[in-house]
Amino acid sequence: xxxxxxxxxxxxxxxxxxxxxxxxxxxxxxxxxxxxxxxxxxxxxxxxxxxxxxxxxxxxxxxxxxxxxxxxxxxxxxxxxxxxxxxxxxxxxxxxxxxxxxxxxxxxxxxxxxxxxxxxxxxxxxxxxxxxxxxxxxxxxxxxxxxxxxxxxxxxxxxxxxxxxxxxxxxxxxxxxxxxxxxxxxxxxxxxxxxxxxxxxxxxxxxxxxxxxxxxxxxxxxxxxxxxxxxxxxxxxxxxxxxxxxxxxxxxxxxxxxxxxxxxxxxxxxxxxxxxxxxxxxxxxxxxxxxxxxxxxxxxxxxxxxxxxxxxxxxxxxxxxxxxxxxxxxxxxxxxxxxxxxxxxxxxxxxxxxxxxxxxxxxxxxxxxxxxxxxxxxxxxxxxxxxxxxxxxxxxxxxxxxxxxxxxxxxxxxxxxxxx
Ligand code: GDP
Ligand code: IMO
Ligand code: MG
Numbered sequence: 001x002x003x004x005x006x007x008x009x010x011x012x013x014x015x016x017x018x019x020x021x022x023x024x025x026x027x028x029x030x031x032x033x034x035x036x037x038x039x040x041x042x043x044x045x046x047x048x049x050x051x052x053x054x055x056x057x058x059x060x061x062x063x064x065x066x067x068x069x070x071x072x073x074x075x076x077x078x079x080x081x082x083x084x085x086x087x088x089x090x091x092x093x094x095x096x097x098x099x100x101x102x103x104x105x106x107x108x109x110x111x112x113x114x115x116x117x118x119x120x121x122x123x124x125x126x127x128x129x130x131x132x133x134x135x136x137x138x139x140x141x142x143x144x145x146x147x148x149x150x151x152x153x154x155x156x157x158x159x160x161x162x163x164x165x166x167x168x169x170x171x172x173x174x175x176x177x178x179x180x181x182x183x184x185x186x187x188x189x190x191x192x193x194x195x196x197x198x199x200x201x202x203x204x205x206x207x208x209x210x211x212x213x214x215x216x217x218x219x220x221x222x223x224x225x226x227x228x229x230x231x232x233x234x235x236x237x238x239x240x241x242x243x244x245x246x247x248x249x250x251x252x253x254x255x256x257x258x259x260x261x262x263x264x265x266x267x268x269x270x271x272x273x274x275x276x277x278x279x280x281x282x283x284x285x286x287x288x289x290x291x292x293x294x295x296x297x298x299x300x301x302x303x304x305x306x307x308x309x310x311x312x313x314x315x316x317x318x319x320x321x322x323x324x325x326x327x328x329x330x331x332x333x334x335x336x337x338x339x340x341x342x343x344x345x346x347x348x349x350x351x352x353x354x355x356x357x358x359x360x361x362x363x364x365x366x367x368x369x370x371x372x373x374x375x376x377x378x379x380x381x382x383x384x385x386x387x388x389x390x391x392x393x394x395x396x397x398x399x400x401x402x403x404x405x406x407x408x409x410x411x412x413x414x415x416x417x418x419x420x
Contacts, residue, residue, distance in 0.1 A: 002027070002214045002256050005242040006324075008222025009260030009314040011268040012240075013294070013301065015326035016261050017041025019397070020057040020218045021404045024064060027216040029209075030056035031067040034244040035220030036106055036135065037075040038128040038236060040295025044403045048089060051295050054079045055086070056218050058096065060404065070102040070203060071238065071247025073135040074147065076189035083196050094196035100248070101148040101200050108185060109167055109177040110134040116174055125234055126270030128296050136237035138163075147200070150190040157183065203249040210250070217245050223260070223314035224359070231359045234272025241318040252319055259396070260320035262311060264328040264383075267301040269294045275362040276304035276340045290330040305338040305366065308390050310359070312352040315393050323391075326399035328380060334371045337383065340364040341390060375400045376416055384410065 004023065008014045021043045024030055037053040044050075045059050054075060056066035068074065083094045110131030117134070118124045127133060138144040143163050149156045164179040221240040224230045230240065238244070242258040245251070252258070265286060268274050277283075283303040286292065292301035314320065331337060343350050343362035353359060369386060372379040375398065384395050399407045408416075 001212065003210075003217070003250070003254055004215075004257045004259065005217040005219060005245060005252075005255050006259045006261060007219030007242050007318055007320075008225075008240060009262040009311060009318070009320065009323065010222045010266050010307075011224045011274075012220075012222040013040070013267055013269065014222060014261040014263050015042075015324075015399055016219060017043050017052060017057050018399060018402060018404060019259070019261050019324050019326065019407070020216060021045060021060060022397075022399075022407045023216055024058055025061050026214065027061070027064060028213040029065050029067055029215045030058045031069055031210075031215055031217050031245075031248055032056045032072055032220065033069040033217055033247050034071040034238045034240065035236065036073040036132050037078040037130045038132045038296060039220040041218070041220075042295050042402070050085065053082060053296060055082050055097065058093075059086075059090065064096070066097045067201070067206065067248065068097065068099045068103060069248035070100040070104075071244050073104050073106050073132060073139070073238075074099070075106045075130060076186065076193070078130075080189055080192045080196070083193075083198070087196065092197075094198050098199040098201045098206070099147060100206075101146065101202050103147045104135060104139045104144045105147060105186070106131040106135040107145065107177075108182055109175055110138070112175060112177055113171070116171070124271060126272075126299075128270075128294075130296070133237045145186075150186055153187070156186065203247075207249050210248075217242070217248075217250070217255070219244065223318050224310060226317070229317045229356060231272045231356050234270065242320075243318070258319055258321050259324050260311075260314055260318060260322075260393075261324045261326060262306075262314075263290075263326055264306060264331050265290075266304040266307050266310070267292050268304070269297070269299050269301050273359040273362075274302055274304055275310070275343060275359060275364045276307040276338075277302055278304055286330060290327055305340055305364075306387070307340045307364070308387065309340065309343045309351060309353055309362070311387075311391050315391055316352065320393055322394055322396040323387075324397040324399065325384065325387075325395050328375045328383075328398060329400045331371065332375065333373050336368045337371045338366045338368055339383075339386070340366050376413070376420065378417055381414065381417055 113134040226240040342365040
């Protein structure tokens with residue numbers, strides 16, 4: 001049975017939610033395996049807009065199910081809010097979601113810490129302030145809480161008592177959260193999830209189920225925000241690549257496809273290197289046409305031309321077997337389109353960055369291609385062919401609008417263009 005992973009091939013917000021939603025019709029299970037409420041995956045389905053921060057994008061298929069895996073950090077408040085929004089339009093949908101009991105929780109003090117530390121940094125990272133870094137830090141330093149603690153109140157109290165003692169010693173009066181409020185918050189969230197009839201499971205139990213059916217793994221963020229291989233320290237705190245499926249007990253060898261989603265140009269939210277960044281009117285125009293404002297924080301996204309060295313790097317790092325290009329429609333009507341084909345790194349020409357260091361010093365080398373007024377034109381096809389040849393991986397699907405149905409295979413596009 002088909003196993004597919006969809007990951008971001010740039011700095012996030014490539015349109016993964018829309019692409020997952022397009023494919024979700026064909027899959028029994030949609031699985032999120034990393035990140036938390038820092039993600040914002042936008043879907044336009046039957047005329048309504050949904051922004052999923054925590055939930056896998058399962059909406060179209062009425063019997064599909066969603067799994068939230070142990071590589072995630074759960075923001076229970078956001079989760080309950082999101083489920084309530086979906087319940088309004090799809091009553092009973094919450095019972096189609098399963099959460100791994102091993103998953104770590106984002107606690108109210110993680111959000112406070114994110115705020116405090118960002119404000120203390122000489123050079124901030126520009127985090128989403130959703131507590132992601134502190135929650136993953138606590139996981140690694142063994143000060144975290146897993147979901148199953150909520151079902152043993154004695155264990156929960158004892159654990160929080162220990163952690164709170166440490167937090168208070170570290171932050172003193174700066175920390176406003178108090179232990180009793182946090183316990184109340186957690187038990188309240190647990191009761192709400194119970195009312196919504198959300199299910200709990202573990203990857204141990206789910207392994208058999210997943211292996212007997214079709215599963216789509218929905219990545220969060222993008223390869224260049226990956227903790228290990230992104231533009232560190234301007235990254236998120238989790239794995240953003242297909243390898244992240246290991247947190248739900250899978251190996252990348254079990255995946256039939258790993259699709260990297262890329263925009264026809266590049267965007268980035270937050271700080272950090274961005275070799276092909278553009279400014280001024282050119283950037284404002286694309287930002288406006290592409291509505292490039294963060295789905296989670298509303299911040300204006302930084303804009304740049306398509307970056308092939310970054311894409312080659314993403315292909316190698318995440319083992320991409322195919323590409324899906326989105327937002328090609330945003331470039332409609334632009335006369336000449338720039339593409340970065342190489343970097344100059346300390347005087348040397350490179351087609352692929354050797355390590356994430358290269359992104360900090362790269363000078364982009366561009367070529368210019370003729371633009372198109374509509375994606376059903378030969379010039380757009382030339383743009384696609386150029387990318388494919390340069391990167392050495394096929395672009396299999398094209399998204400040309402925000403709605404789920406505004407997407408087609410490349411073969412379909414080629415036929416359309418040749419028929420004209
Ligand atoms: P994600 O985090 O990768 O799921 O992406 P986001 O949802 O944060 O940002 C992508 C934005 O582009 C959303 O507003 C989508 O509705 C929109 N979008 C996705 N695909 C297309 C497309 O092909 N064309 C246009 N114009 N918008 C798109
Ligand atoms: P999706 O899944 C774009 C960025 C933040 C910041 C850095 C660290 O929607 O593509 P964090 O809050 O994770 O500690 O912030 O990572 N970032 C994203 N940028 N899309 C995302 O997710 C992001 N998730 C985190 O802007 O620069
Ligand atoms: Mg997003």
